[in-house]
Amino acid sequence: MRELTRTEAIDLVGRDEAENELPERMRADVRMLGALLGRVLRESGSPGLYEDVERLRQATIAAYTDESPEAFERAARIADSFSIERADEVARAFTVYFHLVNLAEEHQRVRVLRERDGRPEKEDAADSVAAAFVRLSAEVGDDTALQRLQGLRFHPVFTAHPTEARRRAVSSSIRRLVALLTEHDASLQGGADERRAERRMLEEIDTLWRTAPLRAEKPTPVDEVRAIMAVFDETLYTAVPHVYRRVDDALQGPAAGSRTPVVRPFVRLGTWVGGDRDGNPFVTASVTKKAAGIAAEHILLGLQHSADRIAKTLTLAADTTPPSAELTALLQRLSAADEDGAADAAKRAKVEPHKRAMLLIARRIAATRRRDADLSYRDPELLLRDLRTVQDSLAAAGAPRQAYGHLQQLLWQVETFGFHLAELEVRQHSAVHARVLAEAAAGGPLSTQSEEVLEVFRTIAQIQHRYGPRAAGRYIVSFTQSAADLVAVHELARIAVGPGGRPPVLDVIPLFETFADLQAAPQIMAEIVQHPDFAARLEATERRLEVMLGYSDSSKDVGPVAANLALYEAQAKIAAWAQDAGIHLTLFHGRGGALGRGGGPANSAILAQPPHSVDGRFKLTEQGEVIFARYGDPAIAMRHIDQVAAAVLLASAPSIERRNSEAAERYADVATTMDAASRERFFSLVKADGFAPWFATVTPMEEIGLLALGSRPARRGLSVESLEDLRAIPWVFAWSQARINLAGWFGLGTALEAVGDLDLLRRAYDEWPLFRTVIDNVGMSLAKADGRIARRYLDLGDRPDLADLVVGELELTTDWVVRIVGGDGLLANKPVLQRAVKMRSPYVDALSLLQLRALRALRAGELTDEELPQWQRLLLLSVSGVSAGLQNTG
Known part of the structure; x- marks a missing residue:
């Protein structure tokens, strides 16, 4: 050819x-x-x-x-x-x-x-x-700014909800x-x-x-x-310390790398992968233990190789770079503990004491990985102590560039990742805890499921003992609705270890998800900190406390507009309560990749938060294709971390806090009008008779369950007759596949129409950061939708009333967003993003047409047993393709 x-x-x-x-x-x-x-x-x-x-x-x-x-x-x-x-x-x-x-x-x-x-x-x-x-x-x-920089914390948490179909x-x-x-x-x-x-x-x-x-x-x-380990190995292990170095270079100028850095490690990595068991029966205590072991193996191997590489470069002779007394003492201790290693190190570094020390430190890291009790480091702090001894000796001997060069990078890596790599968090549903406590109170034998719940607490204790308290200990309670839901975790931990046993050290974190729970959050928090277990933990952590907010379930509950406003209000009230109570609050944002799940640019969202709700600390979930898009390439990962951390630092600037506070007050009436109108419109759709089965008919929601995306089931066990227990991920994912993206915008057009004053809304877009973020995110969501293709999906359900309702709201929302932002179409103010969407859309359309054809064949119910797998495969192929085309689908 x-x-x-x-x-x-x-x-x-x-x-x-x-x-x-x-x-x-x-x-x-x-x-x-x-x-x-x-x-x-x-x-x-x-x-x-x-x-x-x-x-x-x-x-x-x-x-x-x-x-x-x-x-x-x-x-x-x-x-x-x-x-x-x-x-x-x-x-x-x-x-x-x-x-x-x-x-x-x-x-x-x-x-x-x-x-x-x-x-x-x-x-x-x-x-x-x-x-x-x-x-x-x-x-x-300068002094206050430096204090805030050194207290900065950005904490991404990777989660196993892979809507990425590849x-x-x-x-x-x-x-x-x-x-x-x-x-x-x-x-x-x-x-x-x-x-x-x-x-x-x-x-x-x-x-x-x-x-x-x-x-x-x-x-x-x-x-x-x-799969997540690949991101740590290939990108984050080296990218994170490079971010620190870049910041230190910028702030110290020519002196950077030759004296103590002003930057302290501000990234902490978390993971739910292998720990999140809410609705996922496949995540067991055994899986959690394996997850911790896999992560520790990766980080300890990385630290060992880094220490070996540094040792090879520290060819500084004792006569040009004499060791300090502390380094000499360290060498004696290391040699006494490891005679074979000492003999080998002496042979490889006869007149190079700093190299000899690093060779022996590398051997101790290797022993830690092998679990050699005689030689291993008990915890990361002991490794840091030895590395700082080497660093201080180099600096005192007139070799500051060696002290604060690659060796500093290794110190940053140990401080950031410890021996655990990512802090493993456990999540479980409050109803599960209540069921186990009821069984225990009844005095009979516990069910297998309840025994498994208790085994998790014993596993957390084992992980903490082996890898340090930072390795595990955060325990998220999903669907927290009362202080009793949080107390239950400590009660279960005591039951798990038995009388006289030592429960693991736990930071119990409420997850407020529904609209009602968000409203109740400040009162629940005020009550729970009075409980002895929480009061003791506050005392031990210098009054630090985390609260998690669920974006996707609140959006599915009351619609995206009301959910955004409710989340802002909840944050403002919780932050104000924390300020009054002298608590250092970290708000944990359960954001997904899709706009209907709190997605969109993180840095602009951070700068739109209420006063004192960030205060230099920001934690969020990262999942699906977002993990690989943001952290898959070192250069992109460094840029993303730098941008988000910058927003976290700047969010506490008086000018930013004053702007957000004044705007929220100035446009409070607009918010009230939008909240009521959008919620009424949303309910008119999702509470309509027959909506749930109609939704399952007009989207590939049921078929998505056939796609081998992740280990988690798409539903919490109930049929599609009820949306309450449908997970937010397939809810959002299915609407995006149908080219409607309803979860990200439905109700906004009606809300803007209820306000009705275009000049007022344009001023709000210019002056009110929360409103601007909502409008910009909806603009992106609408740009990826397609009314003509959406109508074909909606017509599959034979409910013209619901189809007309959706299309009418789509057109109304598009009209208002374009008028508020200005320009000749969606994303006119974001030409790069507009270009990317326009480049993809015709090709996504091609796949959508193929998906529609497959859906029609499957919905008709006339396929033979031989034909059915072929049409299901075509549908799943198109789902995979549309996901790749739209990108932020979950």
């Missing part, structure tokens, strides 16, 4: 929409990758596949730009004309295209970040920690392509063989095309733990 020319294989991107809107280098990347994909489809697909893909591609582009019913019908007819086998291949082709475009976008982001960092004359980014410190200093003075094999192929794209850049700059780089990419794209896109079975919780 002859090779396609660039013109013939222009790819699946099309010259029309790519020509003037993409950055030049990214446009070249997308065209090259698309051309290679086109070649793969011709070579490896069945005869005529490339031409069929092109026909559908061109038709959906025409329908997207034309917007006439005729153009849309032409595209739909093409999608409906394919055989089931051809539709399968076409869906896979468009999905691979999205993977390629996503990696090209990511590569462009990395390219821009690296080019910016490579310009020595550049000033620090306006949204960096260094810039935030300068601004804060101008308001509160397999690890697919992710691995994409990561290899990212590396090849970097090599291709180097070949263009260095004049190397460009053809060779493209040939290797062609091979990888062919592999990606041939790789089965769907998992054969759901991952186990342990599989999920290992």
Whole structure:
């Protein structure tokens, strides 16, 4: 087969929409990758596949730009004309295209970040920690700003709710392509063989095309733990200390790296993966123990290798860099404990005492990993003590750059990650605790389920004993509705260890999720801190306390507008109570990736929070494809951490707190009007007779349960006749698949219409950060929706009243958002984001048309036993593809 020319294989991107809107280098990347994909489809697909893909591609582009019913019908007819086998291949082709475009976008982001960092004359980014410190200093003075910087805390918590539909094999192929794209850049700059780089990419794209896109079975919780470990190993282990270094460089200037850093480690990592058992029967005490062991193995291996590398560089002779008395004493202690190691270290470092010390420290870290009781470190503090002895000796001997260079990075890593890597948190439903306590009070034998609940507390105690108290101990109580729900955790811990036993050290964290629970939160907190167990823990932690807020369940409960307002009010009241009670509050935000689950840019959301609700501490959940989008690449991870930490630091600036407080007061009446109107509109939909089964009919909600996304069931055991126990994730995910994104915006149009004053709403958009964040996030959600395709999904349910209600609200909301923001359409004020959405939308449309066809066939109920699996597969392929196209789906 002859090779396609660039013109013939222009790819699946099309010259029309790519020509003037993409950055030049990214446009070249997308065209090259698309051309290679086109070649793969011709070579490896069945005869005529490339031409069929092109026909559908061109038709959906025409329908997207034309917007006439005729153009849309032409595209739909093409999608409906394919055989089931051809539709399968076409869906896979468009999905691979999205993977390629996503990696090209990511590569462009990395390219821009690296080019910016490579310009020595550049000033620090306006949204960096260094810039935030300068601004804060101008308001509160250098000493106070430094105090706040050194108390800064950003705490992302990774969770196992993977709405990202791609397999690890697919992710691995994409990561290899990212590396090849970097090599291709180097070949263009260095004049190397460009053809060779493209040939290797062609091979990888062919592999990606041939790789089965769907998992054969759901991952186990342990599989999920290992998947998250890849992010820690490949990115965060080195990226986090590099963030600290970058901030210290900016603040200390030329002196950085030659004296004690002013930055203290401000990142703490958390994880629910292997610990979150709320509604997930597959997460057991055994799984939690394994999760802790896997994480410890990874971090201890990393620390061991780092210590070994540093040892190899510390070739400083004793006559040029004499050891301190403390270092000499340390060497004696280490040598006495490890005679074999001491002999080897003496041979490798005869006149290099600092190197010898680091070699022996590396051996002790290895012994800690092996659980060698005679040689291992009991806890990270002992390792830090030894490393600081080496550091102080180097500094005293006139070698400050060695003291505060790579050795400082290792110190930061130990301070950040300990011996546990990420703080493992347990979550369980309050109703489960109540059931176990009732069984225990009855005096009979406990059920297997109750025994498992108690075993969790014994496991937490074991993890703390082995890896230190930071390794585990936070215990989240979902659906907290009273102080008794929190007291129950301490009671269960005592029952678990028995009379005379020592319960684990626990920080019990309430999770307020529903609208009613959010309103009751301040009163519950005021009551619970009087309880002896909580009062004692407050005393031990210098009056530190965490409260978790659920974004997604509150949104499903009262709608996104009322939920946002309720969350703001709850935060304001809890923060005010904490201030009065002298409590150092950390609010833990249960945000997902999708806008209906609190998603959207974190830094702008942080700067819109009520006064004293941040105070230099911010904790949030990170999940699904968001984990890999934000933390999968080192450059992007560093930028994300820097941006969010900057917002956390700046949120406590008097000007920011005053702005938010005054705006909330100024627009209180607007908030009241919007709250009532949006809630009434939301209830008119979700409380309508037959809504739940209608929702299951017009979206692929039930079929999503067939997709092997994660270990957690989609529902808490009830049928779709009730939405109360439907998890928020499939609720949001299903609406996004149907191209409606209802969970992110429904009710806002009615709320804005109830206010009715466009000038007032425009002023609110300019002056009220919370309102601006809501409007901007809804704009993104609406831009990814499509009214014409949404109507086809809604018509599957044979309820024109509900379909008209949804479409009418969609149109009303779009109209108001565009009028408030200005411009000629959605996202007019965010051209980069608008460009990304426009680039993807026609191709998402193609997959949506294929998904609609599969849904119609499945809903008709006329398929034979042989046909059913084929149509289910097509549906799941389209779900995977749409997820890749929309990106923030969960």
